[in-house]
Amino acid sequence: MKIIMLGAPGAGKGTQAKKIAAKYDIPHISTGDIFRANIKNGTDLGKKAKTYMDQGLLVPDELVVDLVVDRVAQDDCAGGYVLDGFPRTIPQAEALDKALAALGQKVDYAIDVEVPDENIISRMGGRRACVGCGATYHMEYAAPKAEGICDTCGKELILRDDDKPETVGKRLDVYHEQTQPLIDYYASAGILKEVDGTADINDVFQTITEILGA
Numbered sequence: 162m163k164i165i166m167l168g169a170p171g172a173g174k175g176t177q178a179k180k181i182a183a184k185y186d187i188p189h190i191s192t193g194d195i196f197r198a199n200i201k202n203g204t205d206l207g208k209k210a211k212t213y214m215d216q217g218l219l220v221p222d223e224l225v226v227d228l229v230v231d232r233v234a235q236d237d238c239a240g241g242y243v244l245d246g247f248p249r250t251i252p253q254a255e256a257l258d259k260a261l262a263a264l265g266q267k268v269d270y271a272i273d274v275e276v277p278d279e280n281i282i283s284r285m286g287g288r289r290a291c292v293g294c295g296a297t298y299h300m301e302y303a304a305p306k307a308e309g310i311c312d313t314c315g316k317e318l319i320l321r322d323d324d325k326p327e328t329v330g331k332r333l334d335v336y337h338e339q340t341q342p343l344i345d346y347y348a349s350a351g352i353l354k355e356v357d358g359t360a361d362i363n364d365v366f367q368t369i370t371e372i373l374g375a
């Protein structure tokens with residue numbers, strides 16, 4: 162099962178992708194997480210990506226496409242995967258389709274998690290991410306057991322640099338301009354599934370499992 166998660170920043174792509182990956186036992190591939198790991202490790206890719214991410218801009222397609230194409234060709238992806246945060250532009254979607262076609266494969270589902278802009282700002286302000294393992298929480302909707310501490314690895318929880326209100330606005334603009342056109346792209350391909358992302362986290366997941374088949 163090859164799944165793409167679409168949706169605005171903060172719509173809950175990562176939250177749902179993790180649950181899908183666990184339930185269906187497939188890898189969760191988040192380009193945002195890959196970039197953040199590279200930033201943390203001080204790699205060249207991380208240094209380049211950071212300059213864009215801190216401004217709420219997309220990292221250029223050429224820094225993203227090969228990375229994902231290589232990743233989905235690895236053995237653990239043979240039974241499917243859930244892509245979170247990729248593709249984000251029409252050229253990225255076209256590059257993915259082309260690379261998959263060369264492997265005799267195609268995307269099965271593009272799940273669009275719909276959340277209006279008004280809800281996004283408050284979600285981002287409440288999100289906390291673990292400096293150790295990258296797990297995400299929300300102070301109100303998905304709180305950790307102990308305040309400021311990751312349930313999984315015990316490290317500190319912080320507000321992501323790009324979750325500051327001034328950057329969130331820019332990310333939303335970029336989303337509407339460059340990523341939203343993918344909704345029509347996948348609707349035309351006949352694989353778009355839209356879910357209401359304003360519902361409770363478990364209810365959103367329930368809807369997704371009904372789409373994917375339990």
Ligand code: AP5
Pocket residue numbers: 168169170171172173174175176177192193194196213214217218219220221222225245246247248249253284285287288289297298299300302303323332358359360361362365
């Ligand atoms: P990325 O990390 O992908 O960020 P994003 O798309 O902006 O999305 P987020 O991770 O912020 O949100 P999410 O939808 O995963 O929501 P979450 O589940 O955390 O990318 C970061 C940057 O990297 C980009 O800006 C860009 O620069 C670069 N980049 C990455 N991929 C790229 C690409 N392909 N091309 C170019 N550049 C790229 O949920 C948000 C919060 O809400 C959490 O606190 C969560 O607990 C809470 N929550 C989730 N669901 C619910 C719910 N149903 N009800 C209440 N609260 C909820």
Ligand code: MG
Pocket residue numbers: 174175176191193245246
């Ligand atoms: Mg995410």
